Amino acid sequence: MSSVKETILEINLAHLTHNYTYLRSKLTPKVKLLAVVKAAGYGSDAIVIAKHLENIGADYFAVAYVSEGIALRDAGIQTPILVLHPQPVNFSTLIEYQLEPSLYSPRILREFIAIAEAKEQKEYPVHIKFNTGLNRLGLWENDVDYIMDRLNKTSSIKIKSLFSHLAASEDHNEKEFTINQINSFKKTASEMIDKLGYTPILHQCNTSGILNYPEAHFDMVRAGIGLYGYGNEAIYRDQLKPVASLKSVISQIHMLEPGETLGYNRAFIADGFIKTATIPIGHADGIGRQYGNKKGFVTINGNKAFIIGNVCMDMIMIDITNIECKEGDEVIIFDNESSAALIAESAGTISYELLTAISPRVKRVIIDNN
Ligand SMILES: *Cc1c(COP(=O)(O)O)cnc(C)c1O
8 A cells, every 4th residue: 555645534434344244144035124324323434335235235224414414315325315313304305315204203203294294205215213211212112103193194204113222232231221121122113013003113323232132122223333343342343434534734844942831822831842743634624632642643664653742733743752764755644453342442532523523625545445
């Protein structure tokens, strides 16, 4: 691989295939896999990711917002797309683009039916979201009669799936809570199925649910972070492969004398002779200020180098006092070996946040070894 000459985010499609195959191996053959490609495919490139996953057999996609679904349709994606968090102002557009809404409250159900009827839809596919304890979005078990009453008065929509979302599927200390969520979903779903007279697709698991709760796979699972190479637990580091690698380059090297300071607000003060490197990536690229002042680190020629001083908009400075390197050398912010989960954790956050923060200014480079 040629050496890096500017800040880039490499997107490795062989790793995506690997992760997809790994997650599939955890499912019985009848269980569908919905790939979550919201937030630019967890900060990578939603279109590239969705096209690849469509080719290798993903059954469904999910995005958060209608605009994300439109971008996929405009790129030629044909697979059904669930919109997890739509707003009524976009319902008409959602229908025009054949996107499928999550109906998560009585108000949203009502408003969607009104638009579907106005647009003369017949059995438009919708997904009913039940709250089983996350208390974020969702209808409650005691809304079942209301939902049925609305459904019985219209032929404009048809329920394609019933689903819910787990609050703590990665946390083994919350097993009892999770099992209660699973049982609550089973109960509400069977009540709905009895009243509907047909059986929609049932789904409840995100990545950690797939890995930790096989009894809750139902008919479909919703995989996000796992597809991108993170399992939320150390044991999956050897099983999954990070799809995105963030790389940059040393722009300039400086020598500081004892007492000299570095960067804005003089946040770093040299306590001896310090060698620093300036890297062209900053908070406008997605490396937030929480990574400054030795919370975050990068890797240069295999050595860990801490970010020192405050993170600037377009650059960070790192301590390379004991590292053999020169201007123009490659810098790894995260990759397969030094994962986004590690650097995120060292700054008190999670891989999801670091990955999805990488801004559009960073050039995406697709690596497709197939
Ligand atoms: C984002 C999201 C997912 C994916 O979760 P991961 O932990 O990334 O696998 C699944 N379901 C819903 C409702 C989501 O919002």
